[in-house]
Amino acid sequence: VQESTSPGAGRPRADVTAEVFAATLRSVHEFGYAGATMDRIAVAAGVAKTTLYRRWPSKGALITACLVDAFGPAPLLGEDRDAVLANAIRWGAERIAEPGVGAAFAGVFTDAVSDPALRGILWNELQAPYLRVLQDALGESEQRVRFVIDVAMGTLLHRMGISGEPMAADDVEALIAMVRGVFR
Amino acid sequence: VQESTSPGAGRPRADVTAEVFAATLRSVHEFGYAGATMDRIAVAAGVAKTTLYRRWPSKGALITACLVDAFGPAPLLGEDRDAVLANAIRWGAERIAEPGVGAAFAGVFTDAVSDPALRGILWNELQAPYLRVLQDALGESEQRVRFVIDVAMGTLLHRMGISGEPMAADDVEALIAMVRGVFR
Numbered sequence: 001v002q003e004s005t006s007p008g009a010g011r012p013r014a015d016v017t018a019e020v021f022a023a024t025l026r027s028v029h030e031f032g033y034a035g036a037t038m039d040r041i042a043v044a045a046g047v048a049k050t051t052l053y054r055r056w057p058s059k060g061a062l063i064t065a066c067l068v069d070a071f072g073p074a075p076l077l078g079e080d081r082d083a084v085l086a087n088a089i090r091w092g093a094e095r096i097a098e099p100g101v102g103a104a105f106a107g108v109f110t111d112a113v114s115d116p117a118l119r120g121i122l123w124n125e126l127q128a129p130y131l132r133v134l135q136d137a138l139g140e141s142e143q144r145v146r147f148v149i150d151v152a153m154g155t156l157l158h159r160m161g162i163s164g165e166p167m168a169a170d171d172v173e174a175l176i177a178m179v180r181g182v183f184r
Numbered sequence: 185v186q187e188s189t190s191p192g193a194g195r196p197r198a199d200v201t202a203e204v205f206a207a208t209l210r211s212v213h214e215f216g217y218a219g220a221t222m223d224r225i226a227v228a229a230g231v232a233k234t235t236l237y238r239r240w241p242s243k244g245a246l247i248t249a250c251l252v253d254a255f256g257p258a259p260l261l262g263e264d265r266d267a268v269l270a271n272a273i274r275w276g277a278e279r280i281a282e283p284g285v286g287a288a289f290a291g292v293f294t295d296a297v298s299d300p301a302l303r304g305i306l307w308n309e310l311q312a313p314y315l316r317v318l319q320d321a322l323g324e325s326e327q328r329v330r331f332v333i334d335v336a337m338g339t340l341l342h343r344m345g346i347s348g349e350p351m352a353a354d355d356v357e358a359l360i361a362m363v364r365g366v367f368r
Contacts, residue, residue, distance in 0.1 A: 109345030
């Protein structure tokens with residue numbers, strides 16, 4: 001029996017990754033961050049748990065990779081700095097509102113408080129790349145841009161935690177107006 | 185044998201509560217939010233797990249009560265609205281910087297995203313009382329004050345998650361200056 005004729009064999013690796021990411025967000029949405037164990041994610045994705053651990057050494061690493069995929073490249077559109085900033089914050093608000101994304105984000109950050117290795121992964125994979133492109137697009141110092149990321153993402157996540165709902169559009173616009181003032 | 189002569193008997197209930205709260209924050213600080221199980225907290229406090237569950241029906245309820253105790257009454261000091269706001273944010277920043285408090289806060293909010301019962305506890309015990317006193321002190325609408333709480337607490341917690349450190353004083357002052365603009 002050739003390996004490529006067994007069921008599922010030869011399926012492109014990218015396809016499995018997409019299924020694992022979708023299963024991860026579904027599991028977090030359904031069971032919460034703590035309840036979305038590697039076991040449950042493996043079952044939901046229809047893969048062996050060893051397959052998960054071969055690619056991602058920990059749940060935190062898998063969640064981080066899943067968030068990088070869910071967010072994708074930051075859209076740095078707009079004719080001036082205010083417009084770029086507004087579009088970036090609206091994009092962040094939309095992403096956090098997607099099922100599972102807000103809870104996955106809040107959960108991995110919570111774990112990172114007491115896990116320096118996970119903090120390194122989060123920093124290298126998620127925070128640093130967005131920080132760099134935003135710094136270039138906004139022409140501001142690292143300290144200012146880090147501050148603005150903390151404000152925008154922190155506010156959106158806190159609202160999600162306290163209300164269980166994404167922030168409403170009028171409050172997102174108030175957030176944009178407030179953050180603009182930081183660069184004045 | 186009279187019950188009051190057995191070791192530990194007759195110890196005031198408030199004393200046990202204080203020990204449980206201290207043990208809760210120590211456990212979260214040492215093991216992270218997920219690792220601070222009810223079992224570990226009971227061992228750290230030197231009480232039976234049933235004692236914990238008699239007082240607090242879930243880990244989320246215990247963490248919320250512990251945070252209410254750690255934060256205490258909001259200090260609403262200052263000669264005008266700007267001063268009251270600045271002192272409240274500095275107070276929040278100091279509390280979140282205490283060992284275990286930031287991680288406990290972030291963790292219970294993360295759990296609340298997928299747990300409506302916990303969200304009710306958090307709202308009634310923690311968020312609503314602070315919202316009310318801040319609304320009175322600032323003379324602003326509920327929507328504005330909720331927004332400001334999301335901004336201040338969310339920003340401070342996001343910084344803690346990404347850096348593992350509390351926000352530095354100059355960034356806390358930048359946060360205060362930014363939030364003041366919301367009420368102009």
